């Protein structure tokens with residue numbers, strides 16, 4: 001049996017006041033600040049859409065000024081085994097399009113990129129991503145916003161990435177993204193694959209704190225007061 005004198009001292013409960021164990025006000029404020037930071041920090045950049053066409057469908061893409069709707073294809077693919085194939089109009093215009101109205105947020109910023117390749121035998125040309133924007137701030141309530149380079153060289157021998165960064169107007173009421181060739185004056189066909197939309201910046205916040213932030217701050221202050229009372233008794 002262990003001698004009584006060698007027994008470890010019983011652990012002291014919270015009622016044992018040791019100034020070294022007392023969390024200071026600075027500690028409380030640090031906890032409050034950390035809590036607020038954790039709950040109110042905006043989410044980082046995140047992929048919000050990725051169209052790879054691997055499910056065999058057009059994944060919501062349809063015709064933008066082309067006589068025929070785009071189709072899923074396995075003839076070429078940037079990723080996997082599928083891509084989207086579109087024939088332009090007889091004047092070389094038009095391409096695959098998709099509405100982003102309910103996906104992109106006014107005042108937020110994104111990167112929108114995609115991979116383009118011409119069908120075999122087509123002459124080298126250029127391509128881009130453009131957004132048709134409905135917006136009362138635009139002349140005639142419609143603007144056409146090029147995403148990244150307007151004339152990105154494309155050919156039938158490999159894939160070229162089109163697109164770039166895009167800051168959404170805070171007054172827009174509709175967004176339609178489409179890919180198009182820039183140069184041909186006759187019908188031409190091209191593949192599109194791996195369209196990725198990444199949110200890089202959330203909508204601009206007003207200077208007025210959100211109700212949730214105010215509630216968290218208030219709750220933290222109440223907690224601080226209660227703890228101070230608890231340790232002051």
Ligand SMILES: [Ca+2]
Pocket residue numbers: 052053054077078079080081082083193194
């Ligand atoms: Ca693919």
